Amino acid sequence: MSQPLLSLEGLSVTYRTQGGDVAAVRGVDLELARGEKLGVAGESGSGKSTLALALLRLLPPTATVTGRVLLDGEDLLGMNWGRLRAVRWAGASIVFQGAMHSLNPVHTIGDQIAEPILLHEKVGEAEATRRVAQLLDEVGMPPARARAYPHELSGGQRQRVMIAMALACRPELIIADEPTTALDVMIQAQILGLIDDLVARSGISLLMISHDLSVLSDVCDRLAIMYAGRVVEVGPADEVHKRAKHPYSAALAAAFPTVGDPASRLQPRGLAGDPPDPESLPTGCSFHPRCALRRDACDVIDPQLWPAGENGQKHDAACVLVLPDEGASLARGEPHGIHEEDKVAR
Known part of the structure; x- marks a missing residue:
């Protein structure tokens, strides 16, 4: 069997609080194959978002992360900061659930999409501008909107911008942390269809987090169910959704x-x-x-x-x-x- 793109081995996250240490993620073992789509589901507080942020070391200093997170065989938790910066965006990127809070309000969306391209690929301004227009077109937005600021866009458009940013450096893995939570049902369907189509066409692996099993079973190949910081069930998406064992x-x-x-x-x-x-x-x-x-x-x-x-x-x-x-x-x-x-x- 080929080596999985992403492998979590005994991943645990503990937060330091005034009342003592609190275990948010407890010994998670998961694998994600190349080109595979894995959904992670559970109630609020089950540890889903903490798990997602731990993968790219985006947690606050109060968090202690143990175990191993292997991306293409390389342990993300053991990387120095220089290597980690190189892997973020180019190796793995993340789509956050609150696009308005993730985008910089004083920069145009074009500048924000172009930033990781300029940083990681060392191309000129003209090439970055061309890539921004191409990415906006891929996510269903007019390239002219590159000059818009986040507050000038709707919620669905801002989420499309986040997806364009995640795709900017052609990563091998996209982590989508509840990307449709704040959107209405019609826009949710559009965004989910967009993510599914883009991932399928580009061959990117997807780790998608949600509390909605029906959404994940429509998009993902496999599902992992989390409860109290642990994975309590993992298997084919349709099986887990319709014939759950836990x-x-x-x-x-x-x-x-x-x-x-x-x-x-x-x-x-x-x-x-x-x-x-x-x-x-x-x-x-x-x-x-x-x-x-x-x-x-x-x-x-x-x-x-x-x-x-x-x-x-x-x-x-x-x-x-x-x-x-x-x-x-x-x-x-x-x-x-x-x-x-x-x-x-x-």
């Missing part, structure tokens, strides 16, 4: 009403309770206080990702119900044979 993933998918189905609209199946406080996580499985399928074993066992796929599919879930033999007996309510010392071994 109760949390199933609850996320069921929380969105089905278009044209009055029953789901009038009686949406939400998820009771709130995500756990990262300063005081429950023992065992972090999801068990909210889980409708909770068993006694869930109070003490913190399950790791375990193969849960069917027909040879690569589909993993961190739930005791997918463990061989144990899951079947637990589902029937029979006494389980998993002991406290098995928590890590599994």
